[in-house]
Amino acid sequence: MLVLTFYQYGKQLDYSIFKLYHKKYSLQVRGEISWNSGDKLEWNIFNSYNKKFQTNNLDLNANSQTLAIENGLINYAQIIAHPNLSNHTFAIIVHKIACGGADFTEISLLNQLSLDKLTKFKVVSPLQQAQDIALAEACLNYYLNSKHYACFDSGFHKSIDASQQLLAPNLTWLNQGVRNYGTFGLALHNLVSKLSDITDKKSAKGKWIIIYLSNTMSLVCALKNGKSKYCSASDLFSLVPTPQNCGQLDPQLIPNLAACQQINPAEILDQALESNLTNLANSATSSLEGLLHSSQAQAKLAVDYYVQVLCQIIAGAGNLLQGIDGIIFSGELGTNSPQLRQIIIDQLAWLGISLSNKANLENQTKLHKKSSLAQVFSLKDSPHKAMLNQLLERI
Incomplete structure (x- = not known):
């Protein structure tokens, strides 16, 4: 079966398509989607050997590709419906969510109810959380037959002591849940998993x-x-x-x-x-x-x-x-x-x-x-x- 993973940060959305069999996996293809210019979207696709073999340039303002940016967010529905993705049948889609707070620290099944709960963490991740939720909602609505999971960048940092999570000596912020939940946790988790291979x-x-x-x-x-x-x-x-x-x-x-x-x-x-x-x-x-x-x-x-x-x-x-x-x-x-x-x-x-x-x-x-x-x-x-x-x- 095919598994699709999404990870985005700022104005770049990366994805990987893996073939999963007997709890083993192999990378089939990966893509990098960026919209740095503000009105153009560049879509690069790489094979399993990391060699680029396809590039698409989409006009964000063209009527045929309505991908215009609104409130800093791309219209993700148009991206996930593009043949580069929709030509595949995904059994599982795994999404990165920037912050799960103390409520979501481990990989979880993703549905509209859990997305609604995750919305409250926009206060500690105003841009990334909004992007991740918008992408996940678009995927849930389009890939109805896929099983969706969420992994959390903040989850890796759940072991940080409360005193190290304080942004400032401010009781109001603390009571509002405004604290340092960390970032890039999935990337850091991957690095930790490699330590036993190098030492x-x-x-x-x-x-x-x-x-x-x-x-x-x-x-x-x-x-x-x-x-x-x-x-x-x-x-x-x-x-x-x-x-x-x-x-x-x-x-x-x-x-x-x-x-x-x-x-x-x-x-x-x-x-x-x-x-x-x-x-x-x-x-x-x-x-x-x-x-x-x-x-x-x-x-x-x-x-x-x-x-x-x-x-x-x-x-x-x-x-x-x-x-x-x-x-x-x-x-x-x-x-x-x-x-x-x-x-x-x-x-x-x-x-x-x-x-x-x-x-x-x-x-x-x-x-x-x-x-x-x-x-x-x-x-x-x-x-x-x-x-x-x-x-x-x-x-």
Whole structure:
């Protein structure tokens, strides 16, 4: 039978089609759908060997393909009815849902009743939750004969202590359920499942730091015995600055600056909302990779600030764990940027961690020197495989 998995983040929707037999599976095809331009949708399809063999470009505003964006959401009904998907018969469809709160932490059967319950978590995941629910509703209405399941990005972080979930010392937010439920949990879960393949069993159950780095998101996750103990980001915020966001900021700074400059606090708030690495670099570059390769002094300042904040968070996560047995780099930059990995590890040299220059430059899986006091690996994540493995455990 065929199983379809969906995972979307921002303006990209990825899917994989697996053939399932006797609790084993093989990838048949996968697709990447993006709508970054605002009026065009690009649909790339790859075979099981990860070779692209088909590209569709759809006009979001064309009458024949009514895919116009409304309230930040694509008309998913048009996507799932496209022959690229509808020509297949799916026995099971597995959806990623950004946040299930404390109510939904394990893979669950998905129906309209459960979707209605999941709607309340839009307050802690305003964009991702709305996207995931809209896609799931469209699938439920179109694929009536398929069995639908939901896996939750927040589920992996259910083991984080309540004190580490606080966004601020604010009782009102706590009572409203506004807290850090973490993010990218399925991708992180997949990385944890690979630990026993790259190191010994004792080390795999030790104290690990995952550093997930991409052009749009950087996060730090602390693990102990394979369970999440801390996550530096959720769908509401990120402590690490990026080219798109500021990172951590004390809100008291806004009225204090307004009083000093004798201007309306709203003006300072607007300035704060414009704070990000791109702004600091005074650059049109909207990617971390672009800032890394820039020779401009302001870009270097932005990168230095980014690494400083990131390493402070890594050190804090290590303190929470009371030690670091290993580090995993993941994400598009974490696995493909030797320069960024080296800069970060150089800042952590006081922990006795060191990289092999050859292994790092070649983007090998094992990166650390024999003399390093902690292991360092580079691993690609696959949330789709995490979803499929959860399904296999369920059925």
